[in-house]
Amino acid sequence: MPEPRDWDSEWLTLSATALDAVSRAETLEALEAARVDFLGRERGRLTGLLRSLKDMSIEERRRLGPQANALKDALEKSLEARRRSLESAALESGLAASRVDLSLPPPPWPRGRRHPVAETLREMTGILARLGFAPAEGPLVESDRNNFAGLNIPADHPARDLQDTFYLKDLPLLLRTHTSPVQVRYMEAHKAPLRIMSPGRVFRHEAVDASHSAVFHQVEGLYVDRKVSMADLKGTLSTFMRGLFGPQAAIRFRPSFFPFVEPGAEVDVRCLLCAGKGCPACKRTGWMEMLGAGLVHPNVLRFCGIDPGQWSGYAFGVGVERIALLRYGVPDIRMLYENDLRVLESLAP
């Protein structure tokens, strides 16, 4: 026979510690351990005592039964209350750790914009498109024929000098020095009349300084029709420059020589800084050199299969970087190509 258990003594210990263990649990894990200790199905101490009621004497059962059941109820309620309290504390501290202030303004979002050269090119071609010029493009690598011979630039012309032109090694090809070969390609492929613009990159073998780059952009205009005159050219360029620089922009023609036009002209715009009074930017002349233009040379028309007796035309070529420097007030062409974001961001269009 096993020793009879001292139920009263076991009950005393149990009832004295159970509720205390629950209230002392600081974490959900500690609370679960306390629950298993007292109410666990297999080894819980209170569960064990309740299961043993049937082994007790009637007197013990009457005394301890109601008390043990009351403790079980109290313990269950206490466990539930403590669990809620610990859970809400955990939630609070989690929220505090990841606090988000929804009233704060968002951090600045970097905004992209067009490069000043691209933006200038876009505006130039936009104005010419409104004047009726259709876009035409050609390759960057060209033949001598299209870049020089077809444009009335003879074999001994200084523009062909190695100083100016990048030739391809072992091939009779070169990097185009102007966008004019597109004229040749287009006139050979299409019949007159025609009115085109050819924007694009060109290459010159020259030292880079504040106003020169080995790679830059041009927009070329070409108009071939019956009886095209210098007056037509001047009217178009006047509208073009006013579109770029505003309604006060005035132009003048100075006679000049380019092999592919006759007559040829340098086109100046009245100084944008001093309005013609004379300042360092215009070398005190009141005018700024802007582009080259002229009536298409009969030799060029003839080369491209267009009869100069029937047709005439004008052509002009503008450097995009030159326009961009003036429009953005940038003193040095290299600033456009070093891609220093601090500079580019300061050049708001």
Ligand SMILES: [Zn+2]
């Ligand atoms: Zn000036």
